[in-house]
Structure formats: structure tokens, C-alpha cells
Amino acid sequence: MVFSIIYFLLLSIFIKRGAAEFKQIDLIIHQSYLDPDCFGTSYSALLVNGQFPAPTIRVSKDDEVEIRVLNQADVPTSIHFHGIRQYGTVESDGVPDVTQNAINPGSTFTHRFQLKGQTGTFYYHAHVGVQDDTVQGAFIVENNNSPYTSKTYYDGPYGYDDEFILHLSEWWHQDFFKREEYYLGPGYVHDPNADSVLFNGRTLYRGESSSTQRGCEGHSIFDVLPNRTYRLRVIGGNTFRTYGLGIKDHNMTIIEVDGELIHPYTTTHLEITPGQRFSVLIHTDDFYLRHYEENDGFSNSDNMYAIATSYRHRHRATGHTENGFGFLRYVDYSDNIKHKIIHKNFPEVPENTPRDWIWPYLRPLEPPAPWLYQTPDRTLKIRTWTSVMQDGSTRYAVNGKLSHKISHIYDSHTTKFEKNNNGILNYFTLLKMQSVTPERTFGAMDLDEDGFEPTLGTYPIRLNETVDIVLQNVKSGMNCLLHPWHTHGHSHYVIASGDGEYVHERDHDKRNFPHPIYKDVTVVYETKVDPHTKGCGWTKIRLYADNPGVWAVHCHITAHMLQGKMFLLEEASDWIDTFRMYK
Structure with a gap:
């Protein structure tokens, strides 16, 4: 159904509060039909303020924001601000049936939070069903306090x-x-491959150099001048595959991962898993001017450099994707020629890389927190595998348990939502926590051996604990698969990884990331299979429990999250009200 609505532009109101500002933003979600790859057929999708991708939100470090989400679709929805830690504002994290109820059709939900100490590249997306296919937009937190002024823009050094x-x-x-x-x-x-890979919501399905279809925008083109330095913020809004990405004849220098500045690391390609973000610097040379002067102009394609994606960790096919590319185009101030795009000379992106890619070689710009070097107070091993239910559906078990009513939580179909309104799911964890006991303290909980609390279906941890989480891959079906895990409410350090099965007595002191960086998405790579346990790779992350709340930790492949590859950290629940920023 197409809604006839007025598309509201992003509304921001700025009210000075010392160095920071208070900003109000309206996001309106409605249903429409899209054909972003010029296939010739449109399909039902959700849009934000009439746009796909959703409008870019730009704020600054320490700003307070109030974001009002109005749902004008006929299905429930919610919005999560990916990578924003929500200190003292767990109720704004946007996970239905965990921190809030899904937003009913015709209803509004208001998120309010402060960007405490965070800068960098983030994004926001729906957290119901597969709505994040199109309900996703950039969320940029700028650092306005940098002392460096050698360029027009700056971030740290x-x-x-x-x-x-x-x-x-x-x-x-x-x-x-x-x-x-x-x-x-x-x-x-099995998970079906996407028909198209989009750059900024655009591509050509069949990869032609031009299209006569009305309204077809074709490939994304980034115009650059020679002898300049550009920051490219790369947002992994992909919800299934992991992709390699390279630019023909251009290196990329990584300076930021998941909102954290790092020491510069130059590479020919990126590996982009769902939810991952990078900032890279690209330096343009004077090729355009040289070629222009030598040849008195140049041919139609000489100034075009392909930005291409390739398949990584895919068992059925390798090589470049069918249509996941755009172009870097050299121009000068007088250039106004419309150049034809010719699809050739793609960058080479390696198909086979070591386990953990380049992650062990990246180094944080700022010294790590002291708790990185402490002995952990708690180690949780999370082992997940698929099971076929009695009705024939597939679900992930987490340490042998189905996730917290996951088969209902993320179901966005209208009829099932109405069923939920009749009482099956008319609560969420934060409220239920208060109804179970007035003072739900860690010491009073009866935990399973793996740390699971069955009453609410959470993994409780204490305030100010240093917690190690082992994310264990298990072979399911024919293959062992890669899984990118995202921590809500926290960034974390990756401290170790290994093949096969994690054995605590043997592996608890293992460290093979010499300079861990602070990020919120971490990949557990597929490795050789332990024939006895079917374990096929593990990664250990460390976080510090300084943010009371109930936080989702889940695989960021949307289909896997839907099927239950998710668990909840119940962090110092008796301190939530004390830490709450807005009473």
C-alpha cells in the first residue's frame, strides 16, 4: 500500500546547552514500493521520511538528541541507533520486547539520549523483522574539539x-x-543470496552501463578533484553477506573502526561484515590534469575508477559481485561532461585471507582502558547452533536454549502483531524485570551453570565487572559459517580467537590480538571443525559492565537474529534506576 503523505525533511532544533547542543529530529516511517536496482519491478518496503537510504543524521560529541519516530506503516517497527552506547538511557536502545514494545501503527516513540564521549561513524536501522533492508541511514557524530586545522575538515590528527x-x-x-x-x-x-548489492541505495541489476528506465539513477558516482585527501565513511548496512571492497588503483588508509580512531593502516581492500563501519582516507593524484594536458581532453572512461565488491566467505561462488559497484570520478572545476560508465578494470580484491583478516594488526590511537589487562571477573561461553522445530521451522539454540521468546519478538507481520496485542507479548523485559521482584539483585538469582537466569531468560552480570564472552561457532548443516556479533550498550575489545572448540582450561590465557581496538561488531570466522564437538572457530571479546541495562548481543545477519542467534546481558539491573539519565 502506498501512503499519500507529505515527506518531511529532517527537522532539527538547536538549543545551546554549554558546549553541547540539544537537537530534535523527526523520523516518519511509511510503506511504499521500491526498485532501487532498476530491475523493472517494484517491491513493498518501508521508507524513512520518504527516503532510502534514510536521511543522514549529523550531530556532535556530547550533544543531547530527541528523536521522535512516527510509525505510519501498517506493521509494528522500532529504531536502533547502532553503536551508540546509550549510557543511562537503555530505554532508547530500540530493541522490541527487550527495551520497549514495538511501535504500533499510528503511534510515536521518542528516543532521548546523550552522545557521551562518542564520535565517528554510526548508523540507525529498524530492529523488527527484515525491515532493516531499507530502514537504515547514516548517523554521524562529529568531533568539533580537535586542535588540528591543517585541512578543511579534521578528526583527531x-x-x-x-x-x-x-x-x-x-x-x-x-x-x-x-x-x-x-x-x-x-x-x-538456506539464506538466499541478495539480488543486488547497493551503494547508497543504487545499482543496476544487470550491470549495464546505462538504462532507459524512467527514474533509474544507475550506479553511485563520487566526484573528486586531483591532489586532494578524502574521507570515505563506509557503512556496512548489508544484512547477510560479507564483502571485500576495493578501489581501482587507489589504496585506502583506515583511520576509524566503529567510531574509534586508530593508527593509520594502509590496505588495498576492506572486509565489510553486516554492521561494521570504517573511515578511510583516499589520496587523489594529478592523473586527471596530466591526462587532460597531454591529450587535450580524454576518452569517456579514462577518469573513472571502479569501486567494486567481491564475495568473501561464500561457499557457492567467488569473485566480484554481479552489480555491487560504483565509481570514483576525477573532475576539475570546469568539467561538466556526462561520461559514459564502462564496466572494466575492476580492482583486485583477494578472495582468501588469513583468519581474522587484518584485525590483529590494527592499533588504537588512544591507550586502551586499564580493565583490558585485568583478570576477568566472569567468562561466559556462548555456543549456538541450529535446530529444526516440530513445525519444521529452523531456530538457533543458545547454549541449548531457545532465545528469549525470539520466535515472536521480531515477527512484524500484521496478523501476528494483532495476536501479540491480545496478550501473548504485551510486555517487555525492562518492565517484567520490575514485576518479578522489587529488588532484583545478582546475589538473589538462581543461575544455571552457564550463567543463564531462566526467569527472564538473561545472562546477569554485576556492576563494574570485567566480562569475557567467548562466541563459539558450531557447524550447522553442510558448512561452518562466518557470524558477525554486535554488542548493544557497549563497545568491546577482541582479545583472542582460535580454531575448533574453545576449551577454557586450555585457552583462557590465549592472546593473539596484540593491540586490541575498541569496537562493537566482531566476526567469528569459520575454521576447521573439531570432529568431536563440531566446534568450528571461536572469538573472545572483553567488555566492562559500567552501563546498567538489558542489552542484546546478537549476530548481525538479520535472518540469523530472527531465528534466535541472540542473547541478553542483564547488567546490574538493580542499578538501572540510579544510572537513569532521564527520570
């Missing part, structure tokens, strides 16, 4: 002349609710 956002996403030729039903229903076999 890094100066640059201009910046671009490359927002990667995937598109299926299927209505979003039908794809969701497939993942959750008895007909599920």
Missing part, C-alpha cells in the same frame, strides 16, 4: 578536504514480509 558516505546494503526481489515469513517458516532451507 587526521585532516582531509572533503568526505563521502558509502552506505552498503542489499536488495532482494521480494516483498519484505514474504522474505521474513520464509526465514521463520517451515519452508526455510
